[in-house]
Structures are given as C-alpha cells and as structure tokens.
Amino acid sequence: MSRAERLLALLERLRRHRRPVRGEQLAGELGISLRTLYRDIAALQAQGATIEGEAGVGYLLRPGHSLPPLMFGVEEIEALALGARWVAQRSADPALGEAARQALARIRAALPAALRHELDHNPLLVPPVEQTRSDPRWPGLLRQALRQQRRICVGYRDAQGRFSERVLWPFALGFFEQARVLSAWCELRQDYRHFRLDRLQTLELLDSSYARPRQALLAEWRAREGIPPLE
Incomplete structure (x- = not known):
C-alpha cells in the first residue's frame, strides 16, 4: 500500500466512527506502527483534515472534510450494487427504491471504465420476494x-x-x-x-x-x- 493509499484508508476509517477511536486500534486496522500512524495523522491535519484528539486519548474526524474523488475497490462495487438492488427490490418504499437506482447511476457515471464494467456486470442478484402489503x-x-x-x-x-x-x-x-x-x-x-x-x-x-x-x-x-x- 502506497502512502497516499494509506492516508486515504486512514481517513475512511476515521469517517466510520462517531466517537474518538484510539490510535492503537487504527494502527492495528491499517497494519502500521503507532509512530507511523501519528505521522500520518499529522500529515492529514497539515492538509486540512479536521482531526481532533491526541495520542493516548483518541482521534475523531469532524464533519466537513471532503475525501478525494470517488474510487472504489471491486468488493466495494459489489457491496454498493448489492445494497442498491436490495433497496430497489425489497424496501417496499417506491421513493427509496428510486433513490437507490439514481444513486447507483450517479456512482456509475463517476467511475473509471474498468470499475464501471465491474458494476454493469456484477453477478450478485437480489430476487424479489412477496411481501406483506402496506399502504405505499x-x-x-x-x-x-x-x-x-x-x-x-x-x-x-x-x-x-x-x-x-x-x-x-x-x-x-x-x-x-x-x-x-x-x-x-x-x-x-x-x-x-x-x-x-x-x-x-x-x-x-x-x-x-x-x-x-x-x-x-x-x-x-x-x-x-x-x-x-x-x-
């Protein structure tokens, strides 16, 4: 993993947490030393990321920081496609189903050609099921x-x-x-x-x-x- 990829992965992990997360946990998830983690935190802060906290206490990424342009791995594409198809097929919520299809279309438009191909030919399907009926x-x-x-x-x-x-x-x-x-x-x-x-x-x-x-x-x-x- 390059340093740029590692910094992006660190940002993504910080985004998942709503409360401060300790440096030891972040370092373990990324497979790096605490010393490297502290350097990476400082590098992200220098680039404008609003990361609050300190060693021994924990770190929290405040809202408002923008991540780099959309880029996903193949398994992330599979997860997105599967989730959107589930909502569209099984949510029993017409507006939410349409929103899922629109969101997937927007993601598709932002992907490079190779990943767009993975999305278009994703083999993970969600068959429809008969649901108990409620007012739409x-x-x-x-x-x-x-x-x-x-x-x-x-x-x-x-x-x-x-x-x-x-x-x-x-x-x-x-x-x-x-x-x-x-x-x-x-x-x-x-x-x-x-x-x-x-x-x-x-x-x-x-x-x-x-x-x-x-x-x-x-x-x-x-x-x-x-x-x-x-x-």
Whole structure:
C-alpha cells in the first residue's frame, strides 16, 4: 500500500466512527506502527483534515472534510450494487427504491471504465420476494417524521384484530424480510413499542416535535435491547 493509499484508508476509517477511536486500534486496522500512524495523522491535519484528539486519548474526524474523488475497490462495487438492488427490490418504499437506482447511476457515471464494467456486470442478484402489503405512502411519511423528529398519530390494528389510536415518537424503521417495523415511543403506553406497517390503518404527521432527541431514544432503546451502539 502506497502512502497516499494509506492516508486515504486512514481517513475512511476515521469517517466510520462517531466517537474518538484510539490510535492503537487504527494502527492495528491499517497494519502500521503507532509512530507511523501519528505521522500520518499529522500529515492529514497539515492538509486540512479536521482531526481532533491526541495520542493516548483518541482521534475523531469532524464533519466537513471532503475525501478525494470517488474510487472504489471491486468488493466495494459489489457491496454498493448489492445494497442498491436490495433497496430497489425489497424496501417496499417506491421513493427509496428510486433513490437507490439514481444513486447507483450517479456512482456509475463517476467511475473509471474498468470499475464501471465491474458494476454493469456484477453477478450478485437480489430476487424479489412477496411481501406483506402496506399502504405505499407510509414509508415515505415515516421517513419524513424520522428526519424532522415529528410526533405522529396512527390508527393501528394488532395481530388479534384490536384497533387503537396512538400518538408515537418514531425513532427507527426496520426493514425485515417479510415486514417493515416501526420502533417508537408510545404516549399511550409510556414505553417503547413496535408496529408493523402493514397493520397501520391511518397515519398523520403532527405539527409538533417530540420532547427528546431521536438519537437519545434510539440509544436508550438499543441499550435496553442489548444491541451494541452504532460506531
């Protein structure tokens, strides 16, 4: 690996972490010594990368630093193509599926010819599956509520056919094989609850935001469920 490739790889690893990551971990991932890592951190900082931290504490790349123009390895191309095809085929969200196709087209336009060929002839396919049906409007409205941290009012019919009306604070949307599931704080139950989109009868975005940040709700829910925090 050349020094330029190593510096790019270091930037990419820093981008993956939302909290400071120790130098020992970065050096181990890159297969270099701590001394080399410290030199590389200093070189990136000199080039304008906003990397905060110090030896023994950890390093964090602040938002706003632009990476070099698009360049991917073959396996990264395979991962991108597979992910975009999955969203397009199985998300049950027409707007999100179209966005995945558009994003892949933009990536394709920026690739050199050899990698464009790999993308066009990628053999990893995602067959369509029959999904439980839900109103095609729900995913887009829920994604809007998640982005804007809006309270929502839903009419919901549970597995036993019982109907209830709830005001929810949505914080996550899960894309499972046969169902899409909303995770939310329920004002009625004063607790976390999960709702299948195909059982929603009505959905309304309310004008008010919920009282706690979405990230805090997600972190508390993950801790309760024993799910490791996002890196």
